[in-house]
Amino acid sequence: MGGTTGRTPGRLHKAFYTFAPDGSPRKTVIRTYGEADFDELIRIQSECFPPPFPEELWWNKEQLSNHIRLFPEGALCVEVEGRLAGSMTGLRVRFDPSRPEHTWAEITDEGYIRNHDPEGETLYIVDISVSPEYRKLGLGKWLMQSMYEVTVQLGAKRLLGGGRMSGYHLVADRMTPEAYLTEVLAGREKDPVLTFLLRCGRTPVAVAHGYLEDEESRNNAVLMEWRNPFVPEE
Incomplete structure (x- = not known):
């Protein structure tokens, strides 16, 4: 349908180096996250969204389980020197550009992505989070670039x-x-x-x-x- 092939890319795993402000290289890996990462992913949410942001709006394990079960290709995380430093999550949806109105809760199923459509022509970003400790390494841009690669591999029309x-x-x-x-x-x-x-x-x-x-x-x-x-x- 409309440029969407329905093919599934393999699990992502790419290694490279990022550079700290002092110029020192840091071994960095972007990969698909799994159940063993859940506690660290929730830790990152707590660091990115500290109080008074409500704790109940951080990722929970049911949401994360849905991410890796329903659309593992869209569940990405980044490690720096072996420590989890950030994540980015997406789902596939059908999007009508002539009717763009929606809320985050509606289009992401409040982060549970039970509305993920394997044939959706649009890869929709649910969340991107980078721990404050690692924000000068350009990890957000690397995660975004990796999700562009997923978009291309899927044959989807757009990332939104x-x-x-x-x-x-x-x-x-x-x-x-x-x-x-x-x-x-x-x-x-x-x-x-x-x-x-x-x-x-x-x-x-x-x-x-x-x-x-x-x-x-x-x-x-x-x-x-x-x-x-x-x-x-x-």
Whole structure:
């Protein structure tokens, strides 16, 4: 269907070196995560989303079990010198660009991904998290690149996900979310999440109002995609 082959890539495992701010190389591995990683993945969530972020919104083992059972190719983690440092999770969905409205909870099944569609033409990002200790190594960009590779291997049309407008609260009293996005794209505003995604090659599709409960973004997000260059646009 529409550029989706339904083929399944093998489990990912690639090793390379990243470099710390002092220039020292760090042996790094991106691979598919498994049950033995669950405790460490939950630890990373606690480090990325400390209180007052509610603990019940961190990954739980039922969600993680679903990730590796329903769509293991979209369950990626990164190790640095043998220690788990981050993760990225996706699922496949059918997405109609003419009707982009949805919430994070709706499209990800609140992170349980029981709505994963093996024939979905869109690889949708559920979450990306990198432990603060490792955020100067470029791991988020490496994880994103790896998920682009999964998108290509699957023959999916696009990678898509909602980026929090994490800096919007600073200007919310004087501009709309759409105006804020325009300012970010013009380089007059920098947003920690949106600017990162732009640097990873993602492009905006639409502003999603009420996407998730988040005070910093005033519940807004920007749907941002990466198109598979090997699948022609219809």
